[in-house]
Amino acid sequence: MTEPQQESPSQAAASRLILMAGDIPSAPPVAFKLMTLLKKRDQHNEDIVEIIRYDENLTAKLLKLCNSAFFRTGTPVTSVEQVVLKLGYGNIASIAVSLNVGDVMAKNKKATYINPYELWRHSLAASMIAKEIAIAGRQSPVDPDTAFTVGLLHEIGKVVLNSTDPLLTNKIKELVDSRGISTVEAEREVLGTDYAEIGVCLLDKWALPAEILDAVKFHIWPESGAPALAQVCHIATLAASVHCGLCAFEDIIEYIAPGALDDLGLFSEDIESSLASIKERSLNVETFMMVA
Numbered sequence: 001m002t003e004p005q006q007e008s009p010s011q012a013a014a015s016r017l018i019l020m021a022g023d024i025p026s027a028p029p030v031a032f033k034l035m036t037l038l039k040k041r042d043q044h045n046e047d048i049v050e051i052i053r054y055d056e057n058l059t060a061k062l063l064k065l066c067n068s069a070f071f072r073t074g075t076p077v078t079s080v081e082q083v084v085l086k087l088g089y090g091n092i093a094s095i096a097v098s099l100n101v102g103d104v105m106a107k108n109k110k111a112t113y114i115n116p117y118e119l120w121r122h123s124l125a126a127s128m129i130a131k132e133i134a135i136a137g138r139q140s141p142v143d144p145d146t147a148f149t150v151g152l153l154h155e156i157g158k159v160v161l162n163s164t165d166p167l168l169t170n171k172i173k174e175l176v177d178s179r180g181i182s183t184v185e186a187e188r189e190v191l192g193t194d195y196a197e198i199g200v201c202l203l204d205k206w207a208l209p210a211e212i213l214d215a216v217k218f219h220i221w222p223e224s225g226a227p228a229l230a231q232v233c234h235i236a237t238l239a240a241s242v243h244c245g246l247c248a249f250e251d252i253i254e255y256i257a258p259g260a261l262d263d264l265g266l267f268s269e270d271i272e273s274s275l276a277s278i279k280e281r282s283l284n285v286e287t288f289m290m291v292a
Contacts, residue, residue: 013192014201021163030055031100034093049080061099094148101152104159111162113169119158125243125278127151130236132274138265140228150215150233157199196220222257231260239271243278
């Protein structure tokens, strides 16, 4: 019989923080079920409709989205069947996950550590860019839909930190300001762990696949040989910072982990192209955020 693997000090600290945070939402099971179902080639429209029906909150949000100014075409959308036809198989799961995770991130609207709106905006941009990068990659193929999910979830640990004792999160900010270290370094010093490890712990409780957990765990700085999915997420989160106006494109190139672009068969022009695509669809992003 194989003995259970012992938690590292960082994992143990992450588990304690999640336990102490208390009101952390559970996984959005319907959205993740959709992601699994739509990977199958023999899925039927009736199956997708039936799954969405199980979540009345998701149904309401999808109807609101389809009838918003961005999607409206004249004929009101009044049923789940019409939602699926309007959004299409290729979009329904990604939108469902986006809306559900948006709920999770906005849970603590009075959070002082990370602004929930900005966290959601950055994560959504990262998810869209990750999908674009996965499609553009010429080596180490990565499933675009999985890349989208990882981009969306890579900062989920910050939701826990938004529910952590403000005395601790304020100390993290003070260390960043007084010593000029990165937020991740400050988190590790104060908490004994960081947002990525906390995110992995939370997603493990949600029973997500190991490939997603590994990508979230290693995305901050994917060493040589790290999963391609982690490298995609690493590049996407940096690019999302450009999209959100936090830095210039030239600034992020020097921060990309050595070998990540080569391993994926990407060029800096591919990142610029993905950013252009995101910019063109910014109204789409704002619509998602509006209904989330």
